[in-house]
Amino acid sequence: MKNLPLFVLWLIFTLFATTTSAQQARNFQIDATHTGSITTEHLTPPLKQRWVVDFGQSISYPLIADGKVFVTVANASSGTTLFALNAANGGLLWSFNLSGSFRWSGLCYENGRVFAVNGSGLLRAFDGTSGSVIWQAQLPGQFVFSSPPTVSDGVIYAGGAGSGGTVYAVNAGSGAVLWTRQVMNGDESSPAVTSDGVYVSYSCPNVYKLDPATGAEIWHYAPGCSGGGGKTPALYNGRLYVRDFSDVIFDSQTGSIIGNFNAKNTPAFSGNRGFFLNGSHIFGTFGTLEARDVNTNSVLWNFSGDGSLQSGVLVVNDYVYVGSAQGRLYAVDAATGQQVWVTNTGGSIPYVDEQNLSQPHTGFAAAEGLLVVPTSTKLIAYEGDTTPPTLTFGARTPAPNSAGWNNTAVDLSFTTADDLSGVLSSNPASPLHFVAEGANQTQQVTVTDKAGNSATFTSPAINIDLTPPSTTAVFPGSDQDEQQWLRSPLVATLNVTDNLSGATPGGFFRLDGGGPNLVIGQFIIPGSGTHTFEYWGTDIAGNVEPRKTRILKLDPTAPVTQASVSGIAGTNGWYRSNAQVSLSATDTFSGLFGTFYRIDGGAVQTYVNPFLISAAGSHTIEYWSTDNVNNMEPPHSLVIKIDTVAPVVTAAANPATAPKGPKPINVTISGSATDALSGISSASYNVIDEYGVTQPSGAVTVQANGS
Numbered sequence: 001m002k003n004l005p006l007f008v009l010w011l012i013f014t015l016f017a018t019t020t021s022a023q024q025a026r027n028f029q030i031d032a033t034h035t036g037s038i039t040t041e042h043l044t045p046p047l048k049q050r051w052v053v054d055f056g057q058s059i060s061y062p063l064i065a066d067g068k069v070f071v072t073v074a075n076a077s078s079g080t081t082l083f084a085l086n087a088a089n090g091g092l093l094w095s096f097n098l099s100g101s102f103r104w105s106g107l108c109y110e111n112g113r114v115f116a117v118n119g120s121g122l123l124r125a126f127d128g129t130s131g132s133v134i135w136q137a138q139l140p141g142q143f144v145f146s147s148p149p150t151v152s153d154g155v156i157y158a159g160g161a162g163s164g165g166t167v168y169a170v171n172a173g174s175g176a177v178l179w180t181r182q183v184m185n186g187d188e189s190s191p192a193v194t195s196d197g198v199y200v201s202y203s204c205p206n207v208y209k210l211d212p213a214t215g216a217e218i219w220h221y222a223p224g225c226s227g228g229g230g231k232t233p234a235l236y237n238g239r240l241y242v243r244d245f246s247d248v249i250f251d252s253q254t255g256s257i258i259g260n261f262n263a264k265n266t267p268a269f270s271g272n273r274g275f276f277l278n279g280s281h282i283f284g285t286f287g288t289l290e291a292r293d294v295n296t297n298s299v300l301w302n303f304s305g306d307g308s309l310q311s312g313v314l315v316v317n318d319y320v321y322v323g324s325a326q327g328r329l330y331a332v333d334a335a336t337g338q339q340v341w342v343t344n345t346g347g348s349i350p351y352v353d354e355q356n357l358s359q360p361h362t363g364f365a366a367a368e369g370l371l372v373v374p375t376s377t378k379l380i381a382y383e384g385d386t387t388p389p390t391l392t393f394g395a396r397t398p399a400p401n402s403a404g405w406n407n408t409a410v411d412l413s414f415t416t417a418d419d420l421s422g423v424l425s426s427n428p429a430s431p432l433h434f435v436a437e438g439a440n441q442t443q444q445v446t447v448t449d450k451a452g453n454s455a456t457f458t459s460p461a462i463n464i465d466l467t468p469p470s471t472t473a474v475f476p477g478s479d480q481d482e483q484q485w486l487r488s489p490l491v492a493t494l495n496v497t498d499n500l501s502g503a504t505p506g507g508f509f510r511l512d513g514g515g516p517n518l519v520i521g522q523f524i525i526p527g528s529g530t531h532t533f534e535y536w537g538t539d540i541a542g543n544v545e546p547r548k549t550r551i552l553k554l555d556p557t558a559p560v561t562q563a564s565v566s567g568i569a570g571t572n573g574w575y576r577s578n579a580q581v582s583l584s585a586t587d588t589f590s591g592l593f594g595t596f597y598r599i600d601g602g603a604v605q606t607y608v609n610p611f612l613i614s615a616a617g618s619h620t621i622e623y624w625s626t627d628n629v630n631n632m633e634p635p636h637s638l639v640i641k642i643d644t645v646a647p648v649v650t651a652a653a654n655p656a657t658a659p660k661g662p663k664p665i666n667v668t669i670s671g672s673a674t675d676a677l678s679g680i681s682s683a684s685y686n687v688i689d690e691y692g693v694t695q696p697s698g699a700v701t702v703q704a705n706g707s
């Protein structure tokens with residue numbers, strides 16, 4: 001359906017709410033007023049054939065209701081047969097031979113019942129589903145029946161002729177005749193029925209408006225003549241369109257003539273337009289489809305098709321359908337008269353020959369998504385496009401990486417197709433734009449075809465990560481303060497986190513602008529002094545974190561401690577006095593934290609000032625220093641020996657005295673020299689005579705054993 005202003009939509013709704021409730025085709029030309037107009041879902045050209053049934057004989061106008069299509073078909077010899085077909089596939093549900101005079105019958109439908117009157121006036125009510133006869137009633141007093149009955153609100157209105165004419169009102173529930181009304185002359189004219197009037201028109205024309213409840217005459221246009229033959233009128237917007245030798249428009253309330261028109265058969269109406277197959281009322285002549293403004297009666301457009309238009313006229317969803325003797329079925333835009341679709345039915349689409357009782361009264365019907373068109377022998381059902389469009393998603397731009405991620409906005413293109421009416425719109429249009437980040441993002445596209453079918457498609461999932469990961473550098477056990485020195489080689493870990501696609505394993509660093517290094521887990525940074533450490537991570541979507549910079553101050557070396565000892569140095573590494581130990585240490589980079597020592601394996605002491613070793617004996621001093629990053633110097637070892645006690649010497653002579661004389665004597669001098677600690681290095685003796693002269697003339701060395 002086109003975009004119509006709300007007011008027009010309201011008007012159409014109101015129109016059909018009052019004339020074609022439930023949107024069934026229950027009477028000739030759709031409804032009880034024969035407007036030949038309906039809206040029904042999806043039935044928008046182009047149409048396609050749903051099914052075809054070849055009856056081999058002439059076919060009546062169809063009824064469409066409750067999933068069924070009803071027609072009557074001329075029997076080979078006489079009478080007609082009522083057929084109920086499955087609207088879905090044309091399959092035969094049931095049939096009933098109506099028999100009767102002529103090869104004519106008429107039918108109408110309401111509340112699950114189909115009513116058929118044969119040429120002899122035998123009116124039957126059938127269960128629409130089973131085909132069983134619910135009641136039958138012989139319409140009294142006449143013997144030629146050629147007017148399609150009209151059912152409205154539980155009453156069937158029919159016409160009969162033969163001896164003058166009669167209009168009948170029959171209770172649809174029981175078959176009881178409610179009233180009859182004599183008219184001139186009851187032929188070939190299906191009543192148009194509203195709640196306030198039953199309109200019939202016969203030759204000359206004799207036109208009646210009767211009270212639906214009583215049959216009382218409300219008005220009668222009486223030109224003063226009568227005759228056989230009538231034509232079905234249509235009532236629309238308070239105007240009654242009556243055809244006779246000339247075609248006139250009556251005011252339905254007053255019965256006065258308010259205009260003229262020309263149509264070969266009952267016109268159809270939609271909105272403010274009427275559609276007339278302009279031409280003479282003679283079998284074998286052809287017409288031109290003409291649209292007129294119903295208010296001004298001015299001609300809006302003409303359509304002549306293949307030049308042999310002769311069929312009934314129907315307007316469905318604002319497209320006008322008309323057929324030709326050559327079998328072409330046209331759909332014409334009601335607003336413009338433009339042909340929008342044509343198909344070849346393969347058989348002549350017959351003229352609505354109201355005066356011919358050798359065949360049922362033909363015509364088109366549409367409802368419940370179907371347009372049903374009788375040709376000379378075939379009944380063809382057309383449907384609109386009921387299949388929603390299809391959609392195929394194409395490639396995304398840019399393509400995702402192998403992990404299925406993008407790190408930019410993504411466009412996803414798609415194509416649509418529709419098999420019959422074509423695509424009207426895609427919402428949104430291709431391509432889809434994905435601009436936000438997120439995992440498994442989808443969008444939906446609703447594609448609608450020109451028949452109003454739509455389908456919604458969900459895009460493939462799109463993964464977009466626009467945010468780089470964040471990396472922290474961790475130096476376990478070390479100060480995180482950039483101003484502080486760090487012990488080298490430095491143990492480091494890069495922790496990369498990412499909120500969306502996830503971090504790729506490991507992290508990257510470079511030192512002093514060198515090449516990037518990928519590291520996973522703990523790694524070692526060697527070096528000394530101040531360095532520029534840059535580090536970063538990447539995520540699975542391919543985002544690279546801007547490099548972070550950290551100044552590293554690395555101290556790989558322990559301090560160096562030197563010891564100095566002061567005291568009275570003896571010999572052989574011994575001190576003959578207390579020894580004072582002084583320690584001095586230096587450190588490069590982080591600076592000295594402390595110097596430590598211990599004496600003879602004793603408690604570790606922090607070196608503050610020089611310390612004394614005073615105990616006699618040999619002592620081992622261990623000392624070392626640490627720097628501010630806990631680089632520890634391997635301990636040095638220093639041995640200090642102290643011996644402050646001199647040896648003890650004893651001596652004795654034997655003989656101790658000797659008399660003076662010229663003869664020398666041997667004197668044995670004996671004694672000892674002992675030392676408690678360092679031991680005797682050497683001992684010497686002098687013998688000094690009474691003159692103070694050393695004898696014999698120098699020192700005598702005494703062996704340690706005293707000899």
Ligand SMILES: [Ca+2]
Binds near residue numbers: 385388389419421449
């Ligand atoms: Ca479609």
Ligand SMILES: [Ca+2]
Binds near residue numbers: 467469498500
């Ligand atoms: Ca990310």
Ligand SMILES: [Ca+2]
Binds near residue numbers: 556588
């Ligand atoms: Ca150091």
